[in-house]
Amino acid sequence: MPRRKKAANETVLVVDDDPLIRESLSELLDHWGYAVLQAENGRRALDVLKKVPPRTPCIVVLDLAMPVLDGHQFLKYRAEDPILRDIPVVVVSGNPRPIQPLEGIEAYLQKPLEAELLLEIIRRTCDEKLGALKSV
Numbered sequence: 785m786p787r788r789k790k791a792a793n794e795t796v797l798v799v800d801d802d803p804l805i806r807e808s809l810s811e812l813l814d815h816w817g818y819a820v821l822q823a824e825n826g827r828r829a830l831d832v833l834k835k836v837p838p839r840t841p842c843i844v845v846l847d848l849a850m851p852v853l854d855g856h857q858f859l860k861y862r863a864e865d866p867i868l869r870d871i872p873v874v875v876v877s878g879n880p881r882p883i884q885p886l887e888g889i890e891a892y893l894q895k896p897l898e899a900e901l902l903l904e905i906i907r908r909t910c911d912e913k914l915g916a917l918k919s920v
Contacts, residue, residue, distance in 0.1 A: 794910050795819040795841040799829040799858070800876070801850040805895075809845060809902075816903055818910075825850045826858030833868055841871065842910035843890070845902070848877040856886075863888055872909045874902070 796818045800806045803824070810820040821841060823829035829844065830853070848855035855875060862868045875886060878895040886892065891905050 795821060796906060797821045797823065797829060797832060797841040797844045799823045799844060800847040801825055812899055826853030826855060829858055830861055838867065843906055844871055844873045846873050846875050848875060859886060874905050
């Protein structure tokens with residue numbers, strides 16, 4: 785895959801308790817031109833989101849099964865926070881899609897991930913978000 789130039793406001797937050805998955809996704813996204821933030825659980829992800837400028841990141845890549853605060857709990861807290869609720873989320877999980885719907889996500893991808901599909905979702909979501917910001 786060709787490297788692309790980093791663009792302003794194109795930061796991705798990768799939230800996964802598995803350090804190998806976190807690092808692999810971060811390296812892939814960095815290669816693809818995104819700035820990357822990392823968190824090992826939902827609690828840490830919320831802490832990171834409260835410290836970054838508004839509208840950052842352009843998307844969160846979220847695992848569901850994590851200690852401390854899992855992905856379901858993260859989505860609940862995110863939905864209740866007026867500043868965080870508009871940040872898009874793509875869920876990546878080793879489990880099949882849950883029976884109960886997950887509210888407010890862009891996509892649900894099962895591990896092992898298809899990198900091209902994940903990158904397409906991130907690219908489309910971040911480009912749409914950046915386009916919306918430019919028109920305001």
